[in-house]
Amino acid sequence: MNDSGRLQMAMESVPPHNVTHIEAPEYAVESCDQCSSAGTPLALDDRHLAGVGDSTQLFGVQVVLILAYITIIVFGVVGNALVIYVVFKFKTLRTVTNFFIVNLAVSDLFMNTLCLPFTLVHTLYGEWKFGRVLCFVLPCAQAMAVHVSTITFNIIALDRHRSIVYHLETKMSKDMCALVIVATWAVSALLASPLAVFREYLTLDLSPGASIKVCAEQWPVSSMDGTMYSICMLLVQYGLPLAVNSFAYLRIWSMLKKHSSSPGGRNDRHRRQRKTTKMLVTVVVVFAVTWLPFHAVQLAIDMDSSVLDLKDFKLLFTVFHIVAMCSTCVNPILYGWMNNSYRNAFRRVCKCDFNYSRSNLFLSACFDKVKVPSAPTPSLIAALGFTSLYNL
Template structure:
């Protein structure tokens, strides 16, 4: 959330939407590129949602968290990206005050939801690697679905309460063509801790431990592999070691991209009271934060063969065949 203080009467009296500063060709190109980004975000995350929903082999506890992340990214592509991209290209908010309030509520909800999705994936991977036996016998798909449902409800309730106590629903007065609101200083600190500092601390700490555990496992497997063992057993160990390395690599890429995309948004939110607000810069930072929703499906497509296989089955309509849900997509 961005903290902005306005003298509303002065601003509205002198405010007018700036004229377009680019040529018609560039203007059309911007809309084409923006449409492509939105389409990639929506279609990419929709493919993940269909894959996890349809193929029974993917009905695992971890994939329920992946499904939740893909669903939140899908909502970003459908509800947030189009108005924000139009706002950026037109340099003027064209959708009215009521829709502006709705957009900020959705932005707050989906931002906190995405961060806690990644945090729960970190918890899941840490439990799976640190105590595999306990994880297998205690963490079920139903348990994870219950946790995901509660998380969605809590994020929605928190953001409704945040907007209400911040006075967004009653005290907001915006000039035509603008889409900003003032934020209470106390609530801005609370929001920063709840939606960024706490979940990101969990993510960084647990993923650091995941990497250490994965490295420890790989070292142990390598030491065992150096001893005289049957060839088939060595091959199994090598595959396991490679699998853990690949898992650690993909996790690192996902978390790094996530933090790189969202960190500027929260830094800008914190400095909104200290430095003069630059509207154009803020819009670019906001777009960068939500490009993470576009990048996630690309990462899955690059590093997960099962996702590429699912895409092929979906776009060739094979999922409509009898018993297609039982197809082995992990081989």
């Protein structure tokens, strides 16, 4: 999300042949397969086409990148599809909050299928390989998926804030929930639409007999238009959602803590609210942490394009992109770990016999009753992810 046009030059730093001159006018070129939501034009620069020190072209590095992307794609697709399936299969899970969680899962599926495969191919080949139509469609669809995720986070937080902090017993109806979800996708499409409008598909002649295909942003006035759009989308996709979620969940947590300390405050309903709130806060924190490095490098590019000249910048950016995309596959693991309803639904679907207690989690029927500590260690999370996703 929020890729700058300058980033395209870093991502396309290895053309088919070693050349130092381009017979082409200055164009605004953007990486259209990095889940982008904005781009900043940059004139073609021989420095970025030198192809020097690009470690992503090393065989060993490419093998690691391929394995990383494939792992995220498989876990993301299977896990999020499972979340969607269990919510619509079991009536007890058909709540407004879970419908919004399904919306998150759908947006994560979009990112798994529209961002990761195309990003991997683009990183390996260093040019746009997907034709004219996808040049206009993919950037908009990618950005729309990211907007849907962040807007849905805000809606969930504000809805729970309304019902818990203000003690409103009237819940959002399912019809209203459906209307809000449709509006979320419509607003997201509108915010992402400039990436489909201000775009050009072109061929750059590198030398006689050598050329590359690029998917270019072409803003109507100047490169500053792209920079302003990039910064605005950074605020809309990251800064504003974090501010809204932090405010809402801090007030929710304060209210629940205050209630639990009062006489008679530890009833089942408030225990469930605390557990659900803790799960949702964890999902938001994971999203914020995984996307932070990616957004930081985007902001650095917008502020100073000289960072593109850093050694192994392309590899660094790709690693940050992989970390950001991890957020699309960890949510089902978090649901299975932190929410009893999802855990029971996953168990019923996969027909594995989980015996859970406060001190221990036994995985039987799948792992011959291997005993696993209940503390949220990385190994426990991995075990839950494998059992909840692979066997379901």
